[in-house]
Amino acid sequence: MSDYTQQVLAQVKAKNPAEPEFHQAVQEILESLEIVLQKHPEYRSARILERMVEPERVIMFRVPWLDDQGEIHVNRGFRIQFNSAIGPYKGGLRFHPSVNLGILKFLGFEQIFKNSLTSLPMGGGKGGSDFDPKGKSDHEVMRFCQSFMTELFRHIGPDTDVPAGDIGVGGREIGYLFGQYKRLTREFTGVLTGKGINWGGSLVRPEATGYGVVYFTEEMLKSKGQSIAGKTVGVSGFGNVAWGAVRKVTQLGGKVVTLSGPDGFIYDKDGVKGEKIDYMLELRASANDRIKDYADKFKVEFHPGMRPWGVKVDVALPCATQNELDTNDAKSLLSNGCQCVCEGANMPTTLEGVKIFQEAGILYSPGKASNAGGVATSGLEMTQNSMRLPWSKEEVDQRLHQIMTNIHHTCVDTAQRFGVPGNYVVGANIAGFLKVANAMLDQGLV
Ligand code: NDP
Ligand code: 2IT
Secondary structure, three states: OOHHHHHHHHHHHHHOOOOHHHHHHHHHHHHHHHHHHHHOHHHHHOOHHHHHOOOOEEEEEEEEEEOOOOOEEEEEEEEEEEEOOOOOEEEEEEEOOOOOHHHHHHHHHHHHHHHHHOOOOOEEEEEEEOOOOOOOOHHHHHHHHHHHHHHHHHHOEOOOEEEEOEOOEOHHHHHHHHHHHHHHHOOOOOOOOOOOHHHOOOOOHHHHHHHHHHHHHHHHHHOOOOOOOOOEEEEOOOOHHHHHHHHHHHHOOOEEEEEEEOOEEEEOOOOOOOHHHHHHHHHHHOOOOOOHHHHHHHOOEEEEOOOHHHOOOOEEEOOOOOOOEOHHHHHHHHHOOOOEEEOOOOOOEOHHHHHHHHHHOOEEEOHHHHOOHHHHHHHHHHHHHHHOOOOOHHHHHHHHHHHHHHHHHHHHHHHHHOOOOOOHHHHHHHHHHHHHHHHHHHOOOO
């Protein structure tokens, strides 16, 4: 890194202590931007980097709620409104006990570049709470969501900030949040995405992130004259993103042999297909967070406390959470002949893990490029809400497919143009950055 980017990173660390995930996300971007900053001194003189790493606004609030026994609980709610240069803040809400300010800042920061890559007009944001949905009743989740929205509603709106789901926030939670927003504002608007189909949601949004990951994987493989058909694929996680990815891999003739949860991973040598894919939805809805149930039901191998990256696969799709694939995992995948790693989760590979893939010269794509199909389809939901006209499944899927193909092309093309062919990280980061940075220059010092 140059003296300048090192200095920016040092400032970020000093000003935001105890936020390692945020430092990690910023470091990756700064390393990628080196080439651009050399060619374009105007970004440095306008202090674009220093402005970009500082969220426009951070909202933190108390979320008190009553459990079914009448006990009072207090959680912390957050919304990071990171960057609105190219559109209203847009990004998911995460409900998980590990949530803190640093994790949401890393996610909000990544979202700026991801949303820019989609080519849709969306700024970057993220939010959530340290609420743990595990083992909570529907009523408890509803009361929590209502309390959360009772504060959040004044900070969001269809042209201001449009939240959606992420870990622990799916259709049920979006429903409760939307109901409370509508009650408080007396407005039926597209203020959230991932809504139900009967009340403004877009077809294909539930599948979109996973489908997008696989469309992107298919493009990567195509660049080497290959395809998913006939490939063995390792997936981690068993949530919304993993489910969509498994469905699409199977449709395209690939075979998914692993899934994972916080308790370990399963190895299904016959492939996760048919009713087994539907069962993933049941598992997720049970809020037990145990992948072992899959192994018990379908009589396949279960490996407690382990990650799935030691299994021999051609393609790996990490779809669970940040930093779930480290140096040792990267080495195991390579030694087993893995040729392509396409991220469904946000920042699932550590910085060192990424270097190992890049040095080995295999196909590797960062989440902000390959998982952008979720937020892109959220953008399509916003469009349909504004038009008050829903599109068919085919129309949405076709647009999603086109967007993923375009993002792939943009990454490859940008990497080539800046002299690092095949480097999807640099391609995605530079392309995402340029659009936002130029919008910031156009809009003056804000
Ligand atoms: P889900 O809640 O549906 O599934 C998440 C899965 O990851 C669960 O199996 C969950 O189990 C596990 N998980 C979560 N946190 C941890 C942790 N700290 N350690 C180990 N396992 C963990 O979430 P999604 O499928 O929506 O999200 C998965 C990933 O994809 C996340 O990185 C998310 O940011 C990203 N993503 C999601 C998009 C979307 O549209 N939903 C769009 C783009 C990216 P448990 O809860 O028990 O920990
Ligand atoms: O990480 C992500 O891109 C998401 N969780 C989806 C965000 C959205 O607004 O659809």
